[in-house]
Amino acid sequence: MNTRYLLQSMYDRLSAFFGPCNWWPGETPFEVMVGAILTQNTNWKNVERAIANLKKDGLLTLAAMSALSREQLAEYIRPAGYYNIKAERLRNFFALINEKWDGDLDRFLCQPATLLREELLSVKGIGPETADSMILYAAGKPIFVVDAYTHRILSRHEIIDESYDYHMIQELFTDNLEEDSALFNEYHALIVQAGKEFCKKTRPVCAGCPLSGLNGIDCPDQDGIIM
Ligand code: SF4
CATH class of the missing domain: 1.10.340.30 (Hypothetical protein; domain 2)
Known part of the structure; x- marks a missing residue:
């Protein structure tokens, strides 16, 4: 499956599940x-x-x-x-x-x-x-924000391998998505939501996660426990 399709599909699943995140919480x-x-x-x-x-x-x-x-x-x-x-x-x-x-x-x-x-x-x-x-x-300028959740979700779904660093992951998104600050804003917020609620560090909660099945991976291992 190509990366562009996977990243778009990931966004669509998250957006349909969580709805608008309205980030960043701050008045100025x-x-x-x-x-x-x-x-x-x-x-x-x-x-x-x-x-x-x-x-x-x-x-x-x-x-x-x-x-x-x-x-x-x-x-x-x-x-x-x-x-x-x-x-x-x-x-x-x-x-x-x-x-x-x-x-x-x-x-x-x-x-x-x-x-x-x-x-x-x-x-x-x-x-x-x-x-x-x-x-x-x-500043409202289109730059993709990468965090630990982004790395975790992408590597658990084998879209990247564990060795990918900040810059490599950022490039993956910017090379495959339209350069759009509203899209980047929402996408990062959705990843954070998914990371907090489902893709936890030691024990991902794959049952019910909107990303289950992405790239053909329902859950990274049988017990849902990542070492
Ligand atoms: S399906 Fe599991 S591994 Fe994939 S993002 Fe959700 S919690 Fe993480």
Whole structure:
């Protein structure tokens, strides 16, 4: 079966099952970007609590958050975990926008996706998944976001082998799908839904999963347990 057909079929199954995901949960591009850093290594519930702390005191703007000390910022974002490290990462990101772009986030986000990506990846603590999430969900530019769920689902269905890295998986999607930010937005959100609800790390819940049977694979092994 060809890859283009498989990826389209995967999208269609997920979309029919879950319906619209309406991502990213965030009211402004700045909130989306802060959320993208806070969500590293934690679940979204914890990010929501950290963001609520900032909102409660009217701090969810670049100017207000940049004015906080590292310690104050860490305290506000404590519910998101790794709060000292994340406070440092946020401050590195703010420094880029304040120092190079004179605090003008809109102008920063207007750049072509390749330049945006280059600048974001130059910030200590921002890796490919975080940078691409910001480009897709805050800037609205068509770049495919890859995460652990994407790797897991594709490899369990033998669309890729385990050795595929971030870039190779991203290329697989961009080479085989129309370059469309709305499609990329929804597709990544649907993969996350499927990963959370069904394609769990140690024991996938294949019965009832909308991807059961994709590429001729109902369940990766008889017991549904992946070693
Ligand atoms: S059918 Fe099983 S292996 Fe495939 S995505 Fe669903 S849970 Fe994962």
